Amino acid sequence: xxxxxxxxxxxxxxxxxxxxxxxxxxxxxxxxxxxxxxxxxxxxxxxxxxxxxxxxxxxxxxxxxxxxxxxxxxxxxxxxxxxxxxxxxxxxxxxxxxxxxxxxxxxxxxxxxxxxxxxxxxxxxxxxxxxxxxxxxxxxxxxxxxxxxxxxxxxxxxxxxxxxxxxxxxxxxxxxxxxxxxxxxxxxxxxxxxxxxxxxxxxxxxxxxxxxxxxxxxxxxxxxxxxxxxxxxxxxxxxxxxxxxxxxxxxxxxxxxxxxxxxxxxxxxxxxxxxxxxxxxxxxxxxxxxxxxxxxxxxxxxxxxxxxxxxxxxxxxxxxxxxxxxxx
Numbered sequence: 001x002x003x004x005x006x007x008x009x010x011x012x013x014x015x016x017x018x019x020x021x022x023x024x025x026x027x028x029x030x031x032x033x034x035x036x037x038x039x040x041x042x043x044x045x046x047x048x049x050x051x052x053x054x055x056x057x058x059x060x061x062x063x064x065x066x067x068x069x070x071x072x073x074x075x076x077x078x079x080x081x082x083x084x085x086x087x088x089x090x091x092x093x094x095x096x097x098x099x100x101x102x103x104x105x106x107x108x109x110x111x112x113x114x115x116x117x118x119x120x121x122x123x124x125x126x127x128x129x130x131x132x133x134x135x136x137x138x139x140x141x142x143x144x145x146x147x148x149x150x151x152x153x154x155x156x157x158x159x160x161x162x163x164x165x166x167x168x169x170x171x172x173x174x175x176x177x178x179x180x181x182x183x184x185x186x187x188x189x190x191x192x193x194x195x196x197x198x199x200x201x202x203x204x205x206x207x208x209x210x211x212x213x214x215x216x217x218x219x220x221x222x223x224x225x226x227x228x229x230x231x232x233x234x235x236x237x238x239x240x241x242x243x244x245x246x247x248x249x250x251x252x253x254x255x256x257x258x259x260x261x262x263x264x265x266x267x268x269x270x271x272x273x274x275x276x277x278x279x280x281x282x283x284x285x286x287x288x289x290x291x292x293x294x295x296x297x298x299x300x301x302x303x304x305x306x307x308x309x310x311x312x313x314x315x316x317x318x319x320x321x322x323x324x325x326x327x328x
Contacts, residue, residue: 008158124162132169
């Protein structure tokens with residue numbers, strides 16, 4: 001059967017009325033455009049380790065459809081596509097398909113819209129909504145994670161350009177142009193290929209120090225077996241342990257210095273609320289009084305009531321470090 005094409009890309013499947021379970025199976029076959037920044041370690045929200053757990057079938061992807069940001073993004077997408085068309089005079093159309101790179105089948109993409117009818121050829125329209133608090137991220141350009149997403153889409157489709165239309169804080173509508181850059185695309189695809197080899201060969205990526213990677217490790221190893229492992233003969237792991245001790249020692253010194261400087265400035269403020277400096281300002285203000293339940297008294301006087309409202313909270317593994325005496 002002859003494969004259907006979309007530009008240089010292969011139309012892998014139609015997304016019209018596609019059930020979620022089929023959608024998830026398709027996503028597991030490769031790296032989608034929204035996965036690109038995650039796969040190469042440039043996402044501020046998700047780590048390569050979490051993505052690897054999903055792509056290898058160990059963990060189901062989180063269903064984000066009920067989150068407010070996702071809900072409003074979905075509702076506003078057709079509205080913003082219309083606004084883009086009206087303000088630019090360009091024609092846009094839907095591309096209801098999962099697209100696949102013709103030479104690298106692990107590269108997949110979905111497009112919000114395609115821009116057509118221009119002399120320079122078709123382009124991609126990527127639509128975003130952003131909160132007021134994330135506005136600084138858009139001051140200079142498109143955030144790096146979204147740049148990865150668009151470059152990935154350009155790689156799959158072969159298109160030469162893309163526009164990113166974003167609505168910030170519900171009222172600031174902006175359009176950013178991203179031109180095809182083959183050197184950046186080559187670098188991105190090489191790094192994505194490294195990640196995909198980890199998936200195909202079942203090689204776990206190293207944690208990246210992010211909070212998401214910490215959560216992934218807690219999920220991957222939720223229980224301890226009470227056993228000890230002897231790493232004393234491993235040069236690499238002993239080096240890591242020594243580095244950890246040194247970093248923790250340095251951090252303690254820095255925290256002590258920070259506390260000393262903070263207290264000296266607090267002492268200089270005295271009862272004043274704010275202090276002004278050539279390079280900025282400080283504030284030392286009293287928070288509002290608040291009320292909190294006296295659980296100790298409730299437990300002593302009405303233990304049966306407290307017991308009725310106790311809930312079980314799953315434990316997590318706590319990481320602790322015990323240096324030998326004299327260690328750095």
